[in-house]
Amino acid sequence: MRKYVCVRIVRMDNVDIGLFEHDRNNTLYFYLLNADEQIYMRYGGRDGRSPDSYLNLDSLALAAEKGLELHKQYQAGTLAKVARPKPDSPRNYPMLVERTFKSGACVECHLIGDFQNLHREKDGTLDKLIHLFRSPDIRTLGIELDVPKGLIVKEVRGPAQVAGMQAGDRIAKWEGDIIWTFADLQHRYDKVPRTAKTTSLTVERGGAFKDLTISLPTRWWLTDTRYRQSSIEPRSYFEDRALTAEEKSKAGLPADGFASAVTYVSTMASSVGSHELKTGDIIVAVDGKVRDEHANSASLYITLYKTPGDTGTLEVLRDGKRISMPLKTIRMSFRK
């Protein structure tokens, strides 16, 4: 590390968030770059399991070593220059300025993401599939990395296996873009349009490169967002799970519907008058809708289609009886 100039930034006030653009719900995030601000690679990234599922001192050492190699290439003029992304600043978001700069409060990373989304909501540019469900999980594609070894694949199943990926492969490119670390991979994967049906990767195997096309499964972008719950709105204060095909069949519900079983109800639900759901309830419809091209559960449907403050009606099966109840969604305010 002594071959690097090391700098640690704990406040985002003056950071170019256009250049240093990443999922703001990361505890740690690193960039390896040069004095001309060309980024060689990122290091970091996480998933719903843990903040450090993909952080490892061995893979960090590999990344640092590669960064030095790329720096030598840059100095020798043999590394392609990359166009600098459009600059951006936390000060460009008036609601964020009001919440942080004006009161002297810390401009926390997650607040930048949250307020960018609030402004997108206001401007009508919020795309929930992209902006709420950031950092899709490669395990949904069947890719399990050997984390200490960077982008070496440890196990393959599902769509990645069907595409021809093998254990021991090194993932080298995502849709043509060179990637060196899991953070590079996750950042690039996040750029895949949510309507895409396939994505292409290049792997290195035995010194040769091989292009693979992976068929993206339904809801490939869907992740466990509980660790970023302060960034997900609207709030409806319950958790659920999609019913299995067998459960739907038994209850006489459509196989392609988003009926779901309530698994948890927060005490906040009654405090704020959001709904009167109970654990074990089966939600069969929201505002009369029983199916949707994106949602596989009632909570996901509400997240995708309701704006904080919206009301609606839930159709619920409770103790074998079908009942209706009002729903009121809430905008969380205490962290914003």
Add this chain to the structure above:
Amino acid sequence: MKFLAAVLLLSFSAIAQQKPVDDDIVWLDNYQAALKEARATGKPIFLEFRCEP
């Protein structure tokens, strides 16, 4: 959580010693200063974003 624990331990240790160091690595806290030093030394930059410990 081992990685986070290791990084946090290094930071707390540095705070306890009142020195901006992890082992003998000097950590700058100013990005512009890092750019300046990188230009002067020809070194690449290792930039860390994190919440204040």
